Amino acid sequence: MAVTALLIDGIGVDFAGLKAVDNVSIAINEGELRVLLGANGAGKTTLMDLISGKTRSMRGRVFLYDTEITNWPEHAIARAGIGRKFQIPSVFRDLTVRRNLQVASCRNPSVFANLRLGFSAEARQRIDQMLAVIGLEDAAETTAAYLSHGQTQWLEMGLLMIQNAKLILLDEPTAGMTVAETRKTAELIRKMRGQHTILVVEHDMAFVREIAEKITVMHLGQVLAEGSIAAIEANPKVRAAYLGSKGIA
Amino acid sequence: MLFKNHYEPLAYAIFIAAILAAPLVLDEFWLNRFSKYLVFGMLGSAVALSWGYAGILNLGQGLFFGAGAYMLAMSLKLASPTSLQQGSSTPVPDFMLWNAEPGAPTQLCCIVKGSALWLPFQSQWFGVAMGLAVPVVLATVLGSVVFAKRISGTFVSIITLALVLLVRLLIIDAQPLTNGFNGLTDLGSFHIGDFTFDPYGLESYYLIAGLLSLVLVGTRLLISTRAGLILQATRDDEVRARYLGFNVPHYKTFFFVISAAICGVAGMLYVLVSEFASPTFMDLSFSITMVVWAAVGGRASILGACIGAILINMIEAKISETKALVEVWKAIIGLIFVLVVLFLPRGLGGLAHDLCRGLWRRRVSGTSPVGKTGTISHPAA
Numbered sequence: 128m129a130v131t132a133l134l135i136d137g138i139g140v141d142f143a144g145l146k147a148v149d150n151v152s153i154a155i156n157e158g159e160l161r162v163l164l165g166a167n168g169a170g171k172t173t174l175m176d177l178i179s180g181k182t183r184s185m186r187g188r189v190f191l192y193d194t195e196i197t198n199w200p201e202h203a204i205a206r207a208g209i210g211r212k213f214q215i216p217s218v219f220r221d222l223t224v225r226r227n228l229q230v231a232s233c234r235n236p237s238v239f240a241n242l243r244l245g246f247s248a249e250a251r252q253r254i255d256q257m258l259a260v261i262g263l264e265d266a267a268e269t270t271a272a273y274l275s276h277g278q279t280q281w282l283e284m285g286l287l288m289i290q291n292a293k294l295i296l297l298d299e300p301t302a303g304m305t306v307a308e309t310r311k312t313a314e315l316i317r318k319m320r321g322q323h324t325i326l327v328v329e330h331d332m333a334f335v336r337e338i339a340e341k342i343t344v345m346h347l348g349q350v351l352a353e354g355s356i357a358a359i360e361a362n363p364k365v366r367a368a369y370l371g372s373k374g375i376a
Numbered sequence: 377m378l379f380k381n382h383y384e385p386l387a388y389a390i391f392i393a394a395i396l397a398a399p400l401v402l403d404e405f406w407l408n409r410f411s412k413y414l415v416f417g418m419l420g421s422a423v424a425l426s427w428g429y430a431g432i433l434n435l436g437q438g439l440f441f442g443a444g445a446y447m448l449a450m451s452l453k454l455a456s457p458t459s460l461q462q463g464s465s466t467p468v469p470d471f472m473l474w475n476a477e478p479g480a481p482t483q484l485c486c487i488v489k490g491s492a493l494w495l496p497f498q499s500q501w502f503g504v505a506m507g508l509a510v511p512v513v514l515a516t517v518l519g520s521v522v523f524a525k526r527i528s529g530t531f532v533s534i535i536t537l538a539l540v541l542l543v544r545l546l547i548i549d550a551q552p553l554t555n556g557f558n559g560l561t562d563l564g565s566f567h568i569g570d571f572t573f574d575p576y577g578l579e580s581y582y583l584i585a586g587l588l589s590l591v592l593v594g595t596r597l598l599i600s601t602r603a604g605l606i607l608q609a610t611r612d613d614e615v616r617a618r619y620l621g622f623n624v625p626h627y628k629t630f631f632f633v634i635s636a637a638i639c640g641v642a643g644m645l646y647v648l649v650s651e652f653a654s655p656t657f658m659d660l661s662f663s664i665t666m667v668v669w670a671a672v673g674g675r676a677s678i679l680g681a682c683i684g685a686i687l688i689n690m691i692e693a694k695i696s697e698t699k700a701l702v703e704v705w706k707a708i709i710g711l712i713f714v715l716v717v718l719f720l721p722r723g724l725g726g727l728a729h730d731l732c733r734g735l736w737r738r739r740v741s742g743t744s745p746v747g748k749t750g751t752i753s754h755p756a757a
């Protein structure tokens with residue numbers, strides 16, 4: 128029996144009476160790649176906010192493996208093993224690509240533990256490997272502000288991987304990307320698989336078909352359906368919800 | 377990599393050698409003046425640390441400087457001959473006598489309300505310890521509250537600004553205890569064992585030059601540590617840093633406190649050579665002047681900001697010799713500030729860095745076909 132990496136149990140939050148996320152329960156197995164689908168405003172980003180501690184939940188609980196992390200401070204949730212990529216890419220713009228990765232590779236978060244110079248040979252090697260994985264070897268000494276949109280996204284994913292996050296949350300990682308960049312991102316996500324459990328919000332159905340195993344569909348803050356691509360596409364409730372907007376494809 | 381290029385350690389070495397050699401060419405009067413400029417240089421570096429590296433524009437740096445200054449000045453005031461000749465068993469500052477109620481006992485414990493606070497300052501080392509502890513405690517409390525509440529940017533500047541003005545007001549208001557507006561003057565000398573530091577002497581100069589060198593090298597090393605790197609990361613994107621698991625307020629507070637401690641030390645050293653402490657240390661204009669020094673010298677450079685402070689003060693001293701220009705000076709410095717902000721946002725330090733980097737790259741590319749730094753590449757799709 129597979130181990131559950133993330134367990135969301137009846138979570139919910141209201142914004143001024145609007146149930147942005149309502150009684151959502153999802154279980155994701157270790158090593159799984161789960162795609163979260165839903166129209167704009169369905170509550171996908173808010174769900175990620177609830178998992179990562181950005182928004183405090185009003186109802187329900189979140190577990191990472193056996194640890195309940197409901198409403199912990201953001202940095203504590205991150206240290207527990209959840210890495211998050213934002214919809215708008217965010218990296219340390221004034222630092223070089225290598226330094227960005229160095230920051231993320233610091234294992235001990237405390238100030239005093241980090242009052243030391245340099246990085247171990249092992250850490251340096253890991254950083255070099257990560258540069259290769261995200262395809263930024265030639266840009267290692269480039270200040271992050273000068274990276275292209277796609278490169279910035281890959282660097283941010285690199286930060287999460289080198290941080291050794293157990294669960295990685297990706298919010299629309301291919302938004303605004305060219306076709307070539309999207310393909311490279313799909314490849315990167317496939318590389319993440321296995322080492323990390325992944326929850327990804329994505330609109331691009333071609334992309335979803337390329338990477339997804341299991342899909343959860345959200346609608347008006349609730350889980351509408353869950354299953355394989357084929358099952359989701361055949362699901363009458365999903366079809367009804369998307370009726371008028373030409374189905375999910 | 378510890379240094380951005382090989383010129384940087386060289387620049388530090390040259391600067392330290394220069395200030396150590398300066399007494400060879402300075403007379404007694406200029407030596408005393410120059411030691412004050414070195415103290416200002418220390419303040420410039422402290423601003424660079426907090427503004428350039430932590431992204432905290434503290435407009436109340438004078439609070440920490442003033443706290444350091446007053447704490448040591450209290451001890452030196454009690455060591456002054458004017459305090460020792462009151463015919464009591466404890467030294468009593470002259471101004472307390474003037475402020476005492478008729479019939480009050482001429483003893484430090486009870487001559488004016490609250491004067492017992494001065495009692496431990498009879499030990500000079502208590503004054504020194506407080507000169508460090510008070511800025512550190514103030515900064516720890518202030519930082520913990522402000523940064524934990526995620527107050528940042530302009531709001532931090534406004535809070536620090538309001539705080540320095542408040543403390544300045546309190547000091548002026550507590551006239552019987554602090555000599556208010558007039559500050560603490562007629563101070564005794566600082567001494568270690570039997571040795572007395574003459575404000576105009578070589579020893580005072582070297583004490584300051586030595587401590588400045590220590591502060592420069594120490595701070596530069598500090599920002600090269602992993603913690604320094606993480607600090608710069610929090611400056612660039614606080615949210616990203618938080619979601620990588622760093623407790624951002626801890627990092628900000630830690631470096632804010634270091635910056636405050638440096639200001640406290642600077643305050644004590646300033647008292648040592650200027651022989652007074654005054655509420656003007658907490659004037660808004662002084663704190664803003666420190667920011668100008670750092671901006672001109674380069675807020676992203678610890679050494680640059682220090683040199684900026686020294687240069688501006690030397691120019692000011694030169695200009696003040698011409699009477700007609702004294703009044704114009706404020707306008708000139710304002711103009712320099714505006715020009716630097718507009719055209720040289722990284723200050724003189726940034727300019728020097730770019731020049732050296734250009735030189736370095738030319739030398740490197742002389743031996744290998746590819747420049748090592750700043751290459752922007754785009755991945756093949």
Ligand SMILES: Nc1ncnc2c1ncn2[C@@H]1O[C@H](COP(=O)(O)OP(=O)(O)O)[C@@H](O)[C@H]1O
Pocket residue numbers: 142143147165166167168169170171172173174
């Ligand atoms: N901080 C907030 N305050 C008020 N309403 C919000 C807030 N965040 C999200 N919402 C609302 O919650 C709903 C879900 O938004 P979101 O999670 O961003 O959707 P999605 O990411 O699926 O497009 C939307 O109706 C949005 O307007």
Ligand SMILES: [Mg+2]
Pocket residue numbers: 171172173214
């Ligand atoms: Mg969204």
